[in-house]
Amino acid sequence: MKIREGEIMMRRKVLMLLSVIVLISAVSAQALAKEITVRGRLGRTVEGGGWIIQTDSEKYLVLNFQRFQNESWFHVGQAVEATGEPRPDAITTQMEGTPFEVRTMRPFDEGASGAQVTNGLRPRLTRVIVSGDSTIQAQPDTAIVNVAVVTQSKRALDAQQENANKSDAVVRALKTAAGAGAEVKTSGYNLQPQYVYNQNQPPTITGYQASNSVTVTLNDLSKVGAVIDAAAQAGANNVQSIAFILRNDRQAKQQALTEATREAVSKAQAVAQALGGRVTRIIEVQEGGAVIRPIYENTDAIRTMAAGAQARPTPIEVGSLDITSQVQLIAEVETPQ
Incomplete structure (x- = not known):
């Protein structure tokens, strides 16, 4: 009789253990179902003290970056692959990106977010300031x-x-x-x-x-x-x-501004190529404004011609106006160490 009671107790313990295992598996499966894997570059948040993963189309705010920040590869510009759970309802001091609880993170040595790690070396980010100027001509109206x-x-x-x-x-x-x-x-x-x-x-x-x-x-x-x-x-x-x-000057000013901006971007790209790197983004653009210089006629000559206006009409030749524009921009350039 005692042996039979022992078997019954053993069976109950086994059933309870199996129930616990099933419950844990269900919870784990549900948690894993919410996980996603993203690839992008590490970067600092605009508000200090935070880290993000910048993908091609979205930013993810790493909630638990302290877990990985002592890794040798954890630095700005590093391409990483991270698996974890988005936490859109999380309250944070940084208002940038989707809150993301990362379970695993590793360096990623293939193209991510349009960037690339060269020979395993950490890329260096440099800011360059360039300006662009343009002058176009338009007929006065x-x-x-x-x-x-x-x-x-x-x-x-x-x-x-x-x-x-x-x-x-x-x-x-x-x-x-x-x-x-x-x-x-x-x-x-x-x-x-x-x-x-x-x-x-x-x-x-x-x-x-x-x-x-x-x-x-x-x-x-x-x-x-x-x-x-x-x-x-x-x-x-x-x-x-x-x-x-030129009263209707909007189109002319926009054209001058467009050409000035293109020249500034071209200069930034030239600097980046000379440094062996590339422009990763435009950080800031400042417009110097478009200036239209009016054409002033020689009034002394006009007075002389007007004095003899009864003899012949006063000839007036209209030239072209110069519209100038200037743009200054700050570009971020990525170069190898």
């Missing part, structure tokens, strides 16, 4: 003409009234010559005394000068000469300035 009526008289009132009459005639002539799409506006007015200076005597007022400046902005560049002639014939006696600009 707008002309800005600034003319003035200057009158003088012994009395301030007479100078002002004469100027008002002439300026009114000039404005009407400009609107007619420039056309409906042009903008004509007063850009400045000045009335001041004229002085004569004698030695050891206070200045003496000899008369007054009035000046009224009018600015014309027009899109039809072929009318610029006619506008100057009309102003001169109506009473304008000072061509202060004429400039050609």
Whole structure:
């Protein structure tokens, strides 16, 4: 009877042991089912104190990097193969990458994340700063003409009234010559005394000068000469300035910026090749901005031509504008030790 009771107890222990084994196997299988294997390069997190594995398409934040950081191969840029469980619900101080609890990690000597380990040597990462410049040409689409009526008289009132009459005639002539799409506006007015200076005597007022400046902005560049002639014939006696600009400059600026960026990237690649390495990424780009230099005509020559406007039209030749752009970038270059 005692022997039979002993057999029963033994069978119960065996059954319990088998149940435990089955349970452990099920739990292990479930845990392994959640595991993934990734290949990429080790790198530091933007916020200090963390490590990531950068793959071709994703970053994984290594939660337990302390387990591997004493390994000789554990360093920035090392290609690794890691197996573990993603922990997207984990709370971390680093806000970069998917939290990843790594079970095993080993160096990986084949291409990972587009990188390669050469002869088993640790790659060295260097930052280079380069700049790119470009200059393109574009045709202006707008002309800005600034003319003035200057009158003088012994009395301030007479100078002002004469100027008002002439300026009114000039404005009407400009609107007619420039056309409906042009903008004509007063850009400045000045009335001041004229002085004569004698030695050891206070200045003496000899008369007054009035000046009224009018600015014309027009899109039809072929009318610029006619506008100057009309102003001169109506009473304008000072061509202060004429400039050609590009109002719709977005496309030209983008083209200049694109070419400047390409030149900067080409320089970074040339530096990397000279060092026996390659550009791994662009860290930072700073735009210097695009500058468009307006074309200014020689107003002295224009005044001379306008004075004889009744004899022949004032010729105006429009050139090309220079649009310049500059870009500075910081590139990360990987070179062998």
